[in-house]
Amino acid sequence: MYFESRHIIKYINFAGNQFNHTMNGNEFSNNRRSFLKGGLTLGGMALLNPQKALAAATEKEEAFRILAGPYLQTNFGNSISILWITNKNAASWVSYGTSADALHQTAFGKSELGLKPAGRINCVTLTNLKPGTTYYYKIASKEIKDFQPYKLTYGAALNGDTEQFVNADPAKDSVSFVMLNDIHDRPQSIPHLLNLDKGNRRDFVFFNGDIFDYQTDEQQIIDHMLQPCDLFARSLPFVYVRGNHETRGKFARDFSAYFHHVGHTAFTLGPARFVILDTGEDKDDTHPVYAGIVDFDVYRLEQARWLEQEMRSNAFKKASFRIVMMHIPPRYSGDAHGAVHCTQVFEPLLNKGKVDLVLSGHTHRYKIHEPDKHGNHYPIIIGGGPRDGSRTITQVTASKKEVRVRMLDDSGKEVGSYLVTKK
């Protein structure tokens, strides 16, 4: 009988992960030789100090770089946020101005308790912008190489290209945007659908939830949203509200750090007041899949109180049109607890506030629901997705007199349209 001599070796690779591998005698000696050779190419450091060798190798592999961005987000009102992600902690800022050759103004991320940010996820908000004006900007990050209490050492510096955007005039005559919803981790759908709108000037792109299936890690956010958004987001802002799927997964509690805003909010642009509601989960908070760590009934009630307050504002009352955007529609999405709770909590308020239009997703079947005097007193337009053939892009234009909605399927064919006129 023949026995091969075998060796079990414990490795630590350069990512710091441990793994075992069983090898025969020849493999063992060959690999040992190449391992020693690899160690020696690091100046013998691996033999003398494996920790140091690991750090040196990691440093060598990981040059300071931008992982995603810049991408713009805004709630309008003459301010815009510029976000980008670096692979290492950094001191960051934005140089900007109204001429590409004169970026004389500088803005930093928001200081917290007197401390400027020094992390990897950068968000710099430019404020007091001039309405209807083109701005040019350049992002900059300086790697924080070593952070000692009394001596901070900077490493490499990065400068982005000069980018530009138009700061939308809040008092403009008309507003125009497109809505995407329920992409569900299919990043190729974002450019595919946006290309169907090519040539049209928009003020923003609106993501109405469920862009992901659940949140896993940063790489997913980059690969499945920020990277495909690079098509437009350096120069055109997006507005984003969570769907029920963005609340799921181990990274859901880190997710909001990658965006200026993903929850409920309201803003005015031109003749429309936009009210955005975060409708939370679709199942009961006590459902076993949530394992007792969600609280969406309370969250929806909080938003209802906020909505009542919003409805008392002059901005809401005086707008020519009131457009509400929410992932789970306030009706027509089944009898799951979240959907029913949305009807109970939001519908009476939306009726009372004389809302003109609601835009939603969630059902994965595009549909236009007419106003109904026994239920929703306003039209509810639901986008499709995520499968080929049911994906949609919804085009919305509002003037002082009317709101026009067109829904295209993923072949570019119009599958729905709606006109809201001033009452």
Ligand SMILES: [Fe+2]
């Ligand atoms: Fe969905």
